[in-house]
Amino acid sequence: MAAIIELENISKHYSPTIIGVDKVSLAVEDGEFVTLLGPSGCGKSTLLRMIGGFEEPTAGTIRLADKDVTWDPPYKREVNMVFQDYALFPHMTVGQNVAYGLKTMKVAKSEIADHVRDALTLVGLYDKVDQRPQQLSGGQRQRIALARAIVRKPKVLLLDEPLSALDAKLREQMQLELKHLHEKVGITFIMVTHDQGEALVMSDRVVVMEKGRIAQQGKPQDLYDHPASPYVANFIGTTNFLPGQIAAGGDDLIRVEIGAGTISALPDGARPAGGVVTVGFRPEKARLLADGEGAQNILEGRIAEVIYYGLGLRVAVEIGNGERVFVDSLLPDRLALSAVPVVGAPARVAVEPHNVFVFEGSVAP
Missing domain, CATH: 2.40.50.100 (RNA polymerase II/Efflux pump adaptor protein, barrel-sandwich hybrid domain)
Incomplete structure (x- = not known):
């Protein structure tokens, strides 16, 4: 399959001595579910934010579908991000939250209702279309955030610790729901997490990061059975x-x-x-x-x-x-x-x- 995202020697230096990401090259295939895994400070969230256009790299190239988007702002990239805190508008209904991105894209009003219905049906929450986010559970708010992200049909969906705010039992449930959602929509998912269990359950490929670099990448089972270093063996299991x-x-x-x-x-x-x-x-x-x-x-x-x-x-x-x-x-x-x-x-x-x-x-x- 062709690569939808290509990173070439991407670096992010905050100062001469503080390096967030150091010469990372990575290709993500169209439709793949890739997880960036590692502890706090390893560079995984910084790398995700550079893919999304929320941070500029110090050096390197980012290509999306063969187009150089290194210096493009987020709204010029066909990507969407789901944040840790969901970032839902509390004064809007569920339907209005999901429709918001379509309105900024100037989608015809006659089409917006159908898109909103389809997205909410996909996450099993169309019956909540008229409720406010604060009336919903944490898991429901997470699914609304996902619906709002996928309704715009981005080429790549970026997920920054999407399940970290949920309790343990709900987090396990949402791992499978997120995996199944990826299988249904078929778009590329790139997720950041420090939870190796999430990475193993959901991912097609796991990229383990250490001090701003890639320590090892591969299928979950390969990394578990054949870790390349004590660091990887300790972090995966x-x-x-x-x-x-x-x-x-x-x-x-x-x-x-x-x-x-x-x-x-x-x-x-x-x-x-x-x-x-x-x-x-x-x-x-x-x-x-x-x-x-x-x-x-x-x-x-x-x-x-x-x-x-x-x-x-x-x-x-x-x-x-x-x-x-x-x-x-x-x-x-x-x-x-x-x-x-x-x-x-x-x-x-x-x-x-x-x-x-x-x-x-x-x-x-």
Whole structure:
């Protein structure tokens, strides 16, 4: 598919020492749902605002549908933005809010009512057309903001932390509604969030940002299963990190001394013996071994903490040198709590070599 948005070496410098975005190049395909993910201050919102024309870049080029729009103001770009606070007009009805953008575009009055009806029907709120925003719930106001944005039929819809103001349960519901809305309208969505769960659920592609640059990008599953750095592994999901040194290298199975023992891993390239590395593995990829059970990688320790979270348990195991690793497991029978590990009891943690990440250096995030 053709790129609808092309960023070429985009930078935003607030001063010689304060850099918001640093030489970012990115292409977004027509109809794609791309999420810019990262912590506060990583540059994701600044990058989104430059795409929308709300901030000017210090350097670089922004193209929309092959047209250079780098210096065009927002109203000259075929994009629309949904803000964190929805930015609905409280003195207008729902219908008037959705119609506002059409009036500024000088759409014929005879057509506006039909467009408003179609947009509100798409988000399931046409029955609220005569109400005021303050009469609606947070989730309903979010959907009205979406209807107002899509009614103008932009080429690209920009979403700046669109679900951050909602409570946890409603946020999960809106994640699926937003994903389904994208599938219905078929236009390009570019969303900013610091919530990795949102990014994984909704996106075709996730762009993880770090200090104004792209740390890694790809399909959600690829980033989760193959993080390029400890930073990405830590931000996309939860990861146990252990510093170590390669005891036996190669381009196949390697052994890493981690202080509490040795752990074998399958590296993504040749790793020479003696190299300093950080190994990592996801809590759900590890398991607690039963008495007498064997495994290729075994870390011995004691149960330090047991956390119950409804569907399963997160068990913290101290393995020596003050290191803790976490093991997640579902409860096959939620009533069988007698099987819950006991704090202080000895434990053996197993993780398969193909589930172990190996990163250069000893610095964990």
